[in-house]
Amino acid sequence: MLLLFGAVTPAQADLWSFSYFDTIGGETAYGSGAFTTDAGPSPYSILSISGTANGDTITGLSPYAASDNLLYLPGFTSWGGISFGTTALVDWNIFYNSSVGEFQALRSDTNPGGFAPGTNINLTITAVPEPDTYGMVLAGIGMLGWVVRRRGRRAA
Secondary structure, eight states: OOEEOOSOOOSSOOEEEEEEEEEETTEEEEEEEEEEEOSOSSSEEEEEEEEEETTEEEEEEOOGGGOOOEEETTTEEOSSOEEEEETTSOOEEEEEETTTTEEEEEETTTOTTOOSOOEEOEEEEEEOOOHHHHHHHHHHHHHHHHHHHHHHHHHO
């Protein structure tokens, strides 16, 4: 199991990126994209999702496998997990299986009932910084440049 969280405390936690990868029964399972949440606090309700799963476009959230579409921080999606549909008419569910301590995936074409256990996956979720954060970083770098330049003039 691999779980990475970066910058999990943005001012308004509303945009997150995700990716997952592993092998399901000899078939490669991979996906990535973004989802939006409410502003929190944890657990965050996932409001929308976009991206790809096994090369198919994600069409939106799905009720597959009794998902509750909640994200708890730090650390995991809920037992109900995050479910989404794809253009291939396959629904996916990504969830944390606390009984085995692993993130797992279910697929509606191979597991129509959506019952655990699923197949272990590596899942990465990171908060996407707000544009204001980038502005503050650039302003800070500009101030440092100004200080360095000013000190260089004094030394000359």
